[in-house]
């Protein structure tokens with residue numbers, strides 16, 4: 001099949017008459033797609049051919065590319081050659097099996113095919129009628145996912161791009177649920193409006209605070225509830241904070257509990273928090289962006305315990321279900337309150353009154369990509385068993401890595417590691433405080449500069465912790481062993497092995 005993309009209608013004005021070589025605009029779609037397909041296939045066979053962390057200096061690409069968009073069409077071969085020559089060197093390879101930073105992820109090849117198909121269809125799933133299959137597939141796959149992770153049937157799922165937007169949306173719903181007429185009257189200059197408060201811990205992901213900023217809550221009204229020694233929220237401290245705020249006439253808007261915090265994967269005690277939120281009449285949002293998918297494992301189903309008391313809960317298939325970025329799922333009990341917060345029918349978007357979901361009414365954005373397709377492909381291709389096997393493998397590798405740290409002199413694990421992330425450091429005698437942090441910072445920089453592996457860090461009780469996160473479907477025991485060798489070499493160059 002040949003697609004001719006040139007404007008060929010009779011009489012269409014030729015923009016660059018005299019300069020356009022129309023043969024360049026002609027795309028041999030099959031040849032071009034096959035070239036890209038061959039490239040992707042080779043890439044997936046061994047992403048190790050690339051350094052994990054891009055080795056370019058800031059501004060490298062802007063210097064290499066022309067300052068203006070091309071006037072004349074350019075042939076696919078030229079564009080693709082520049083993709084290889086200029087773009088790839090500036091890619092940090094999240095698909096690399098030795099990518100151990102942040103939360104490691106990987107795109108399932110089957111989901112890449114789904115992404116290509118979704119791009120080809122190019123539907124905008126803003127309303128049911130603008131592509132019924134997109135909306136209905138979203139409903140079906142999110143029901144599958146809900147059952148797989150064991151959430152109760154009171155939750156309805158909706159897809160957003162990221163957990164940050166899911167969290168923002170949950171906060172907006174929590175604010176709307178207070179019935180303070182903020183939607184119509186706003187917040188500024190109102191003396192009838194109490195100060196709204198959000199409760200989290202210092203380990204809650206920063207998107208909640210950003211959401212509070214965007215919604216006019218203000219950073220100083222984001223209360224950091226104390227954690228215990230395992231980096232989990234102390235329910236008694238939450239209850240005390242709520243009681244103190246209520247006594248001052250402040251209005252609790254939302255409690256955020258995390259299942260699988262970003263630094264250590266610790267989990268707040270959701271059942272106890274849910275009981276408090278219910279008793280105090282406060283919206284409970286659970287951020288299970290990373291760890292939620294682990295609930296597909298029967299032995300980890302318990303991590304979502306207490307979710308029956310939550311008003312909203314987020315989990316990210318793009319973190320730990322091999323769905324390419326981006327796809328986050330927000331489960332919500334009361335879709336009406338979300339609709340109340342966001343629906344606004346412009347005259348040019350009026351829709352018939354049908355028993356369907358028009359998801360443009362449930363968030364800030366109007367246009368929506370057909371994201372559910374890649375989740376559907378991935379869930380079907382791997383099956384729940386395949387997903388479980390991969391997650392179990394990651395958790396087992398992380399646990400094994402922690403035993404190596406435990407057994408090695410001068411190395412220490414710095415936090416409980418229930419899932420696929422281990423926080424650790426090299427702590428030789430004689431080094432402490434900032435000198436110890438600097439030593440571990442150097443280890444991280446050395447490892448990352450090697451191009452062989454990529455890790456990140458966090459701070460626990462103010463001290464630097466190295467962080468190894470396993471979540472890539474191609475990561476093997478050998479990859480983790482290789483990383484361990486790199487850490488030891490960087491820690492003690494003289495004893496390199």
Ligand SMILES: Cc1ncc(COP(=O)(O)O)c(C=O)c1O
Nearest residue numbers: 162163164205260261262289290
């Ligand atoms: C616990 C947690 N919540 C939310 C987020 C934000 O995720 P996203 O990048 O999808 O906005 C992250 C990111 O790592 C996270 O770790």
